[in-house]
Amino acid sequence: MTLGAGRIGRRGLLAAGTALGGGALLPARAVAAESGTDLVTVTPGDPRYPDLVRGWNQRYVGRPEAVHVVRSAAQVAAVVRQAVRQGKRLTVRSGGHCWEDFVLSPDVQVVVDMSAMRDVDFDPAMNAFVVEPGAQLLDVYERLYRTWGVIVPAGMCFQVGAGGHVSGGGWGLLCRRLGLVVDHLYAVEVVVVAADGTVRTVVATREENDPHRELWWAHTGGGGGNFGIVTRYWFRTPGARGTDPARLLPAPPPEVLVSAVSWDWADLDERSFARLVRNYGDWHVKHAAPDDPATAVCSMLSLNHVSNGAVGLITQVDTSVPGAARLHDAFLAAVSEGVTAARGPVRTRMGELTALPELATPRRLPWLQAARYLGTANPTTNDPTQKSDFKSAYMKANFPERQLRALYRHLHREDAANPTASVMLSSFAGRVSSVAQDATASAHRDALFKLAWMIWWNDPAEEENCVRWLREFYADMYADTGGVPVPNDVTDGCYVNYPDADLSDPRYNTSGVPWHDLYYKGNYPRLRRIKKAYDPRNFFHHRQSVRLPD
Template sequence: MNGVPAEVAGREPVVVTAADARYGELVRGVNARYVGSPEAVYLVNSTTQVAEVVQAAVTRGKRLTVRSGGHCLEDFVFNPDVQVVLDLSEMNRVYFDAARGAFAVEPGATLIDVYELLDTAWGVAIPAGSFYSVGAGGHVAGGGFGFLSRMHGLAVDHLHAVEVVVVDAAGAVRTVVASREHDDPHRDLWWAHTGGGGGNFGVVTRYWFRSPGAVGQDPRSVLPRRPTDMLLSTVSLPWPEMTRQRFGRLLENFGAFHEKHKDPDSPYLAVTGGLVLTHRSGGPIRLDTQVDGGHPEADRLLEAYLAEILEGLGPVVRPRARRVPWLALVRQHARANSAQNDPTLRGDFKSALMRAGPPDHQINTFYRHLTRVDIDNPTITVSLAGFGGRINAVRPEATAFAHRDCSLALLWTVLWHDPADDGRYVDWNREFYGAVYAETGGVPVPNSVTDGCYINDPDADVADPRFNRSVTPWHELYYKDNYPGLRAAKARWDPRNVFRHRLSVQLP
């Protein structure tokens, strides 16, 4: 598995058109709301083939988009304007590149494949996301946040280099390798892929991962060691017992703990807490906690954490914590999440990053909307995940990911099957989200409490003045002060704006 494997030879890219039985599967992603009708889908298996398809599309003036894992939550890949879809799912190799002393990950590799191979072969991990079927291609470019991030930072904090197929001002295609080395003349292209989001600058055909400060060429020492096992706790808080006072105390405790422990030297880096606020039609609120089982004080950390979060709530049933091997936990999460495995689900999603816990007026809004009786959908949730820790050890300008003083990441989710319900549930999510952030114009404007949005959970509404009534533009919510640098990279590497979508980085 050392070295760069030879590119697959012997055939041209596979071209799938509407006459092919496979077409329907290849023109849709995880969100069934968005189905494309391109002239063709090109399945490629090498960087050379990517460059050929991109060059042909540019030469013929065809609108092109790129799919790696198909998890884009908006219509950035599949929309009526797209004529050519470049499908990278066959480019899914993960290997140790001895020449670079780094792990190479191709864009079509799903996170479960990355985790399994790195763990089984070398005992290392990348602190990326928890959704197993997400493709590395767009996920890494947006930052990459997951269960190991409080201990080890974001995926991009370990990104050593990136290979990108780009298009110059004359329409000529070339392949560029850009690294984090300060003397690399292409370093700005590497930087743009450390949180600038997918579909902006070119087609990523390979990522290389090696932690800053790693020494030597032993594959087992260039990335974080994976946890031996995880200490897990799940506490259910039934809605019939959830008064407004109890609900408020829970959110106050959860927010206060994570604000207090958001710094990179927190003694609770090994603890990742998640609070899933369900609608009352969806069963109990859930407090999920994971602790690195290899920490010498894992049991004490878990007990102390739960004591703080549950303090003042009265009697709470706490099932006994259990230890699960790290890789088994990753696999279990993949199997257990039915929403990830249902290709017919339609959805709407919104995100927010918080520097502090939610203030009282936001807590009131959460409670009011989650207890409403005029809607009945058990998939309605707001998930609060512990953020910060080693994520906050990196300067905001050092990578394109600018949110380096946060304590919580929030995700609004509502799912449904019937297209006739689109308007109802999209409107619900808009109303709920807008009410929570009513005091800042309907969006989480960066200030002392909120810090914008996460580009890997894109929401085109924040660029719509009907829903973003603040004076803060959408790009400040996602990129803050790093947006001018991203625009400069866009001008250099995609001057023809070949790679674009509704929230793409704009040319200067």
């Protein structure tokens, strides 16, 4: 296993498996002396501090002793080593989009900020594309596509950092055609801590003879903050041959067809609402196969609270597939069948997305323009006042009638008249389901679509009511299975990149199925063994991190 010599020399990275030693002080000068470069350290007296101790969800603001803005694996290792020696609680942040307080909880003393590690390049020595964890997804797309005409099928929101997104499995609008982002992950570089406190930097690949292959596997959906700090990812599609970079990852469609339509709540009675949601589920049941031409279609159905005024559907179709326009029209017709309310433009916010009235008529757009357009049409990304809460579920079948009634009932509750409150249904299956459940740590390969509950508020006085609505809605939705979507014939657990601390609270999860089985299903025991091998001290942990074996 070798690394690109040019990149190591330029970035000062350590070779795989190199042990790091020396130093006993946490101050930046001591860390910088060990890493051989200047390290940016921000402490409470620094004017930058308020910006660096909060992420996207303003509900959580940290109080660490220091935030280290690192620029190399060597700096990461030096910071980790000092924290180990001093017994400091350390967490890591890439894009700052964690939905819970796993990075910025009150007990965290040291934060490793990866935002300055944003390189996206081709590494000839690895014959793979290298992406640093601080790179935001839109930057990844811009660099890969403009330079080589390729892409990784990652998420939609432009600000999400690669670090946490990839390690949790990754979902995006190309998943039905190209699979998950981790299905193209070739290697990962991770700073880990041994039982004796020694810090080393390990490169793990998917090669069968790689002694660190299990560490690679853990980062194909095992979640962030569990095994170490990722300092680089490498991507190459399995089966890709040759050394031409343009042939080592998939190309996105040159153009996509994008539309956004809505149904006014004033025109939707309970029967029509149930028919709309049932139609959406039925379509995904019928078109789940990896080789179905309708894998070209990916969509998001936003079931907004009645105070929003409408329910909306955003659809994207890969136009490189023959008959793309017919696929689009057939999908909208299938979802609308038997719904008496007329379709109209999207004039209100849809979950995270803003109003999109200009897409009432389907638009054919170059892929990169569409990715930028939808990825930045998000009013939550730049609002420094918004707090939020979320929940998730995977569906393996269509909704039972009782769940349809629960959806309608809670979206009409008068005590929760918040127009941002919604449940977003998102397409899954297709190429995602062509990968075995244990081939990666992402276990939900049989799911047809997924759900995300969302609610935002600005006034702190609104938090109790917003969180209560979300909890009561979720508990009612899954009342038959202990308040959570346990893996069975209908539901299939939860998405680890949409973390929910309530899943590990016996007040809200009475199913007898632990939180880790909702996230990881049968892959959890293997993740625990990997945890013991690479983080035996449990140095990297949070409220729902992978636990060491008993």
